[in-house]
Amino acid sequence: MALQDIGNRQTAGVTLRRLHKSFGAVEVLKDISLTIEPGEFVVFVGPSGCGKSTLLRLIAGLEEVSAGDVFIGDTDVTEKDPSDRGIAMVFQTYALYPHLSVAQNMGFGLKAAGRPKPEIAQKVNDAAAVLQLTDYLDRKPGQLSGGQRQRVAIGRAIVRNPDVFLFDEPLSNLDAELRVGMRLEIARLHRELGITMIYVTHDQTEAMTLADKIVVLRAGRVEQVGAPADLYEDPDNMFVAGFIGSPAMNFFPAMMGNGGQIELGGSRIPAPVLSNPPAPGTPLTLGLRPERYQIRTDGPAPHGLTFQVEFTEYLGSSSYCYGTIGDGLACTLELPNGFRPRRHDVISLGLDSQNMRIFDQSGLRIR
C-alpha cells in the first residue's frame, strides 16, 4: 500500500513572526521569527527549559501566544483552535486514550469530526498497515509495549491527515535500540509522506540525522538556524559550537598574536584566515573539534601542540581520549581505531588552521 493513499495531502509551511510568550511575569520565548518551508523536517534543539516545547505548543495552539503571529501555509492561525490548524501532534508520553482500543484511538479524531464509519475504518487500517499495527488494533494501550504505543500515537497523527506534523520528544521514553528503529521509521515517514514535520528533541543524534534544518534555541531565543552540516562546520557562536557535536568542541582561551599567529598555552600556532582579524593582544577563544587534528610522529612540530593523555574511553570503532594540552588546558580527542595510548603518553598534534574556529570574548564567532 502506498502511503500517499492515506489522503491527498497538500503540505504547508509554517511561519512564525515576532513570537513572544510569557507565563505570568516570566518571558520564556523572546521574539522568535522563523520560516519553515513546506515539506521540510525541522528540529528544535536546545538545553532543558529553553522553550522548545513551549514553541511547539504555540504552533499547535495548545498555548496562547502573548504577542506575534503564527501562519500555517498562508493562513494566520494565531487565534484558531488546535483542531482547526491542520496539525497533528505526537507527545512524549504518547497521551493515548487508555480506555479505547488502538483502532478507536487512531480513529477518535475522525469520529469526533463526524466522518462516516467506513472511511474511518479505511484510514485506520491504512495507517495501521504502514506502522505494522494491524495485529494490535483491538488491544488497549495498556497491553502494548512502549514502541508500539508510540507507533499508535504516530498512527493517530497520520490518520488526521495533517498539513504539519508536530513531535515533542517522541522517542525519549524508549530504550536506545528502539529509539534508533523509531528514528529510522520517522525518517521514512517523512520521506514517503513528504509532509512538514517539526520535531523537538534534546538528543543531538536525532537532530543531526533527521533534520533538514536545525533550530538551536537557548533561553527563549533562536541562536542559529541551519542545516546540520552548517551548524557543525560553521557555528555562529560558542553556544552552538559547543551544543552541536559529541564529544563537544574543545574551547581554549587564547590570544591574538603578531603576524597572523595565535598564542595558545605557551605555543604559537598559525591563525586561520579571518576577513576581519582582531588586533594583536585581543583575548579570544579557540575552538577545535575533537577529531580535527593529525597525529605527528616526527616529533613536536613547530606549529603544533602536545597532548598529554589522562584516560581513554574505548568505544569500539574509536575511542575518546581525555587529557591536557599546553599548560594544562583540558582537551578531548577522538582517536582512530587501533590507536590506544596509555596514561601520561604524550601525543604530538598537528593542527590545520582551517579547522580552528575563533570566537570573541562575548562568544560570537570571528570569521
Next chain:
Amino acid sequence: MTAIDLQQAAPTARGGRISGHRILFHVTAVLVAAIFLVPLIWVTLASFRPTAVSMQPPIPPWPGDNATFENYIRLENFGQSILHYTANSAIVAIGTAALTVAVALLAGYGFSRFRFPFKPLAFILILSTIMIPFQSILTPLFLLLANLGLQNSLFGLILVYTTLQLPFSVFMMKNAFDSVPQEIEEAARIDGIKGMRLLWQVMVPLVLPGMVTSGLFAFLNAWNEFLAALVLLSDQDKFTLPVLMTAVRSGRYGAIDWGAVQAGVTVMMIPCLILFLILQRSYIRGLTAGAVK
C-alpha cells in the same frame, strides 16, 4: 574456597517453602475477617429466631429447629410494606449518590483544570466544612428546609445528604482529575473535542473509579443515615429504613421487638452488600488512584 559446581545434575528444587510468616499472615487474616463477619452472621441468624426466644441469650446463635419467618412477617405488616420503605431509602440513597457524583464531577474538574480567582481559598472552604458536625446545624437546616417547603420530603433529604457528602467527594474527584495527564486532554483538543464533550467522552472514562468511589460513599452514608432523616421526616410513609427500625423496635406495650429489628437490619444489609460486591474493583482503584504513578 571451593568452587560451586555449576553443572550439577539437577537444579536445586525451589518453591513450596512454607514460612512461619506466611502461616501467621493467614491466621491473622482469618481472625480479622471473622471479627468483621461474625456480627453480620449473628444478626442474620437471629432474625430467624422466634419471638419467644429472642430475649434469651443468643447462644447458640442459630435458631435451631424452630426457625421462623415471623419476624419478617411482622416487619412486613408494620405500616406500609417493607418494600415501600426500601424504595424510600433507595430513592434517597440513589438520588444522593447521583446528585453528589454529578456535582462533584463538575466541581472536581473545575478545581483541577481551570484557573479562577481565589481557587485555593474556595477549595479550603469547601474542605473545612467537613469539620462542622452536622448535628450541630440540624436545627437551622430544618428551618431552612421548612422555609423552602422541603421538610418531610425525600427530595429535601437528598439535598441535605448531598450537601454533607460533597466536600469529601469534590476532594476525591479533584484528585482523580489531577491524576489524568494533561497531554491526554491536549490530544483530545487536537482531535477536535472540547467543552462538555471533552469531559464526557475523554475525561469521564478516566475518572470513573473516582466517580464510583464517591458515589458508593454517598450511597452508603445516605442509606444508613438516621438522625437527619428522623428530624426531617414526620410522615410514617416517608420513613427511610433506619427510621423505620426505631419505629418497629418499640413493639406493642413498650416491649422491644428485637426480632423485627434483626430482620430489618438483615434486609438493610442486602443492597449494600450487592452494590459493594459489584463495584469493589473500581472502588479499590478509586481509593488508591494517583497514589503511585
